[in-house]
Amino acid sequence: MSNIQISNLSFQYEGSFDTIFxxxxxxxxxxxxxxxxxxxxxxxxxxxxxxxxxxxYKGEIHASVPMLYFPYAVHDEQRTQMAFEVAxxxxxxxxxxxxxxxxxxxxxxxxxxxxxxxxLSNGEQTKLLLASLFAGEARxxxxxxxxxxxxxxxxxxxxxxxxxxxxxxxxxxxxxxLDSCIDHVLALNKANIxxxxxxxxxxxxxxxxxxxxxxxxxxxxxxxxxxxxxxARQKAGWSDQVEATKIGHGxxxxxxxxxxxxxxxxxxxxxxARMNQAIEDKKKLLKNVEEVEQLTLLxxxxxxxxxxxxxxxxxxxxxxxxxETPVSFEVNQGDRVLIAGKNGSGKSSLLKVLxxxxxxxKGKVEISTQLTIGYVAQDASQISGTFKEFAQDQHLxxxxxxxxxxxxxxxxxxxxxxxxxxxxxxxxxxxxxxVLCQPCHMYILDEPLNYIDLESRMQIEEMLLASKAxxxxxxxxxxxQDKIATKRIEL
Numbered sequence: 001m002s003n004i005q006i007s008n009l010s011f012q013y014e015g016s017f018d019t020i021f022x023x024x025x026x027x028x029x030x031x032x033x034x035x036x037x038x039x040x041x042x043x044x045x046x047x048x049x050x051x052x053x054x055x056x057y058k059g060e061i062h063a064s065v066p067m068l069y070f071p072y073a074v075h076d077e078q079r080t081q082m083a084f085e086v087a088x089x090x091x092x093x094x095x096x097x098x099x100x101x102x103x104x105x106x107x108x109x110x111x112x113x114x115x116x117x118x119x120l121s122n123g124e125q126t127k128l129l130l131a132s133l134f135a136g137e138a139r140x141x142x143x144x145x146x147x148x149x150x151x152x153x154x155x156x157x158x159x160x161x162x163x164x165x166x167x168x169x170x171x172x173x174x175x176x177x178l179d180s181c182i183d184h185v186l187a188l189n190k191a192n193i194x195x196x197x198x199x200x201x202x203x204x205x206x207x208x209x210x211x212x213x214x215x216x217x218x219x220x221x222x223x224x225x226x227x228x229x230x231x232a233r234q235k236a237g238w239s240d241q242v243e244a245t246k247i248g249h250g251x252x253x254x255x256x257x258x259x260x261x262x263x264x265x266x267x268x269x270x271x272x273a274r275m276n277q278a279i280e281d282k283k284k285l286l287k288n289v290e291e292v293e294q295l296t297l298l299x300x301x302x303x304x305x306x307x308x309x310x311x312x313x314x315x316x317x318x319x320x321x322x323x324e325t326p327v328s329f330e331v332n333q334g335d336r337v338l339i340a341g342k343n344g345s346g347k348s349s350l351l352k353v354l355x356x357x358x359x360x361x362k363g364k365v366e367i368s369t370q371l372t373i374g375y376v377a378q379d380a381s382q383i384s385g386t387f388k389e390f391a392q393d394q395h396l397x398x399x400x401x402x403x404x405x406x407x408x409x410x411x412x413x414x415x416x417x418x419x420x421x422x423x424x425x426x427x428x429x430x431x432x433x434x435v436l437c438q439p440c441h442m443y444i445l446d447e448p449l450n451y452i453d454l455e456s457r458m459q460i461e462e463m464l465l466a467s468k469a470x471x472x473x474x475x476x477x478x479x480x481q482d483k484i485a486t487k488r489i490e491l
Contacts, residue, residue, distance in 0.1 A: 002030040002064040004051075004140065009059035011043075011050060018413065020046055023059075024193055026186075030065050030140050033162070034169040035178045035200060038188030039409045039453045040425030044171045047188070048142040051169075063140065065167070070143045072129045079118040086117045087132040094136035102131035106161045121343045123154030130158070134165060141168040147177055148450050149378075151343045152476060173425075173454050175200055175479045200454075292455050293407040295463040298439040300372060307331050307371060307442055307470060308354065313363035315349050322346035322491075326363055329489050331442070336464065336484050337472045341491030347474045348378060350491070351444050354472065374440035378447045378474075380427035383419045390419060390430065396437045404433040408456055425451035432460070442470040449477050 009024040020043040028034065038044050049055045052069035072090050081089075087099050100110060106127040112120060113128075120128065126146055133141055143162075147155045155177065162170065162181040169186065172178055178200035185203040187194040196203050308331040315322045323346060331337055339347045352358040353365060355375060383390060387405075391398045402415060408429045414422075419430060428451050435443065449457050461483050464471065475481060 002138075004028040004030060004061070004063045004067070007060040007062075009050070009057060009061065011046065011055070011057045021050075021057075026193065026195065028169075028186075028195075030063075030138075031166050032184045033166055033182045034184045034186050035182035035203075036169050036171045036186045036188070037178075037200070037203070037454060039455060040429065040451070041410070041414060041423050042188045044188055045144055045423065048144055048169065048171065052142055066139045068133050068139055068141055070129060070133055070141060070146060071126075072133065074117065074125075074129075080116055082114055083117050083120055083124075083128055084113040087113070087128055090129060090132035091135055094132065098135040099132055102135045103127065105164065106131055107157045121154075122149045123151060123157070123343055126150060126154065126158065127161075130161065138167065141165075143168050143170045143172075145171055145173070145451065147172065147174050147476070149343070149447070150476060151341070151345075152478065153342060155476060155478075173449070173452060173457060174477060175454065175457075176477075204454075292409075292459050294466075295404070295407060295436065295459055297436060297443070297463060297467045297469050299467060299469055300439045300441050302333060302368075302371065302441045302470075304368070305332050307333060307368070308472075309364070309366040310354075311364040313350075313353070313361060313365060315346055315353060315358065316360040316362075317349070322349060327489065327491065329487075331470065331472060331487075333470050334468055335470055335487055337487045337489060338481055338485035339472065339474045339489050339491065340481075345491040347491060348446055351446055351472065351474065355444060372439070372441045374435040374438055374443040376428075376431050376435050376443070376445045376448045378450065380431050381424070383427055383430060385419055387415050387419065387430075390434075394434050394437075396434060401433055401437050404436050405429060408433060408459070409453065423451070425453055425456075428452055429456065442472070445471060445473040445475070447474055447476070449475055449480060 004027075006024060006026040006028070009021050009026075010019065011021045012019045036044050036047070046055065048069055050057050051061065051063075051067050053067075054069065074086060078086055078089065084096075084099075088094075088096075091099070100113075103110060103113070108124060108127045108131065112124060117125070117128075130143075130146065133139070146158055150158065155174070159177050159180045162168070162177075165181075170178070170182060180199075182199050183197065185194075185196045185198060185200065187196070187203065187207075196206065198206075310330065311328045312326040313323075313328070314326045327350070329337070339350055341347050349358055353361050354367065355373065356367075385393070387402065388398055391401045402410075405415075406412070410426070410429070414426070419427065422430070428448070432448065432452075448460065452460070457477070457480065461480060464484055471484075473484070475484075
């Protein structure tokens with residue numbers, strides 16, 4: 001049996017006071033299909049890069065097989081090369097037939113191997129890199145969010161492929177993907193790293209049971225601390241009262257009273273010690289309980305039922321129509337409209353037309369000038385500056401903005417960072433929080449869950465369902481689609 005042994009692993013980024021990992025010890029089987037779970041900013045990607053040898057660390061890591069990181073960094077000069085050449089660069093030890101075999105399992109069109117890499121779709125690029133890394137001799141893959149930006153069809157292909165594989169760690173926030181292809185869970189909790197057998201659903205059920213138990217224990221401890229505190233104070237008061245009665249008594253009486261007072265004092269000290277121990281026990285509880293607070297939307301009433309009307313819409317890029325058949329639909333108050341389709345079908349372009357950011361189209365698009373729309377963009381990578389500067393630039397209430405980020409899982413110390421130093425999921429949360437700060441009639445969300453952790457995904461779902469908000473969204477998370485969408489527009 002091959003394994004990976006991690007001993008006393010510690011890591012922190014240069015110039016940072018935050019210790020990401022502290023004396024971590026793990027034993028992993030290289031045949032496992034590990035799902036790696038944790039909230040944004042806790043170090044999942046950092047952990048994979050440490051294992052891949054891309055970051056310095058303290059401690060020891062011993063592995064019996066090579067560990068390779070996905071996504072492989074394809075440089076700009078490589079993007080003009082044929083896809084087959086890129087695949088050979090990714091894994092020069094693999095035979096061509098081995099790469100083709102893996103690509104066939106991923107339902108990749110083999111003829112596209114002879115296209116320039118940059119002409120491949122996002123899904124095809126993901127498939128090419130995955131197939132190249134898995135081809136050839138045994139290796140352990142460190143797979144970091146492979147389904148981001150992929151359409152439903154590509155996600156299904158990747159899921160089916162990973163079901164046939166073993167020997168990997170998969171960082172993903174896609175619940176359906178995790179349930180379909182992992183047999184162990186590595187959870188990066190608030191206070192420790194936990195390893196469990198099973199898929200995401202079994203791990204999550206166990207987690208909720210443990211949290212419920214800890215919460216019940218916590219309530220019991222709070223009552224115990226309250227009772228002990230009252231008892232200690234009462235006994236201390238009694239001992240003082242008894243001690244005071246010595247005055248005016250004879251020598252023998254004073255000795256008896258003093259003995260009685262001392263005995264009461266001793267009892268109160270015992271109670272105090274028990275209370276302090278109970279407080280220490282309480283501190284140990286709830287160490288991994290995720291505090292997920294309710295989010296709310298600032299929805300403004302709109303005087304009309306119909307908010308958007310689209311008839312025979314065709315969108316053009318460089319005089320080329322994106323749709324074979326023009327699109328028609330309407331959005332009424334309370335609708336939650338899913339824009340679905342393959343990568344490249346024009347989903348984001350449709351959203352930009354509705355936002356007035358794309359003018360190359362034909363057809364009727366009726367949107368009231370009084371309609372206030374909250375928009376979450378797909379790409380959050382370019383945000384920069386400090387949290388305060390970003391809030392001021394967006395005309396947001398800084399206190400409200402930071403409070404929302406706290407609800408989305410940010411620790412207070414993370415507000416000292418620059419936005420450019422945040423993880424991809426944290427950057428996306430910054431965009432979400434900005435929208436939540438502003439009163440709106442409706443919301444347009446372009447892949448709002450990309451890189452967002454599982455707890456926050458469910459938090460956002462609950463918010464949208466409870467608010468009765470009108471939204472138009474693009475999202476490939478199938479669980480989210482099924483829960484949220486009341487209408488579906490297929491492109």
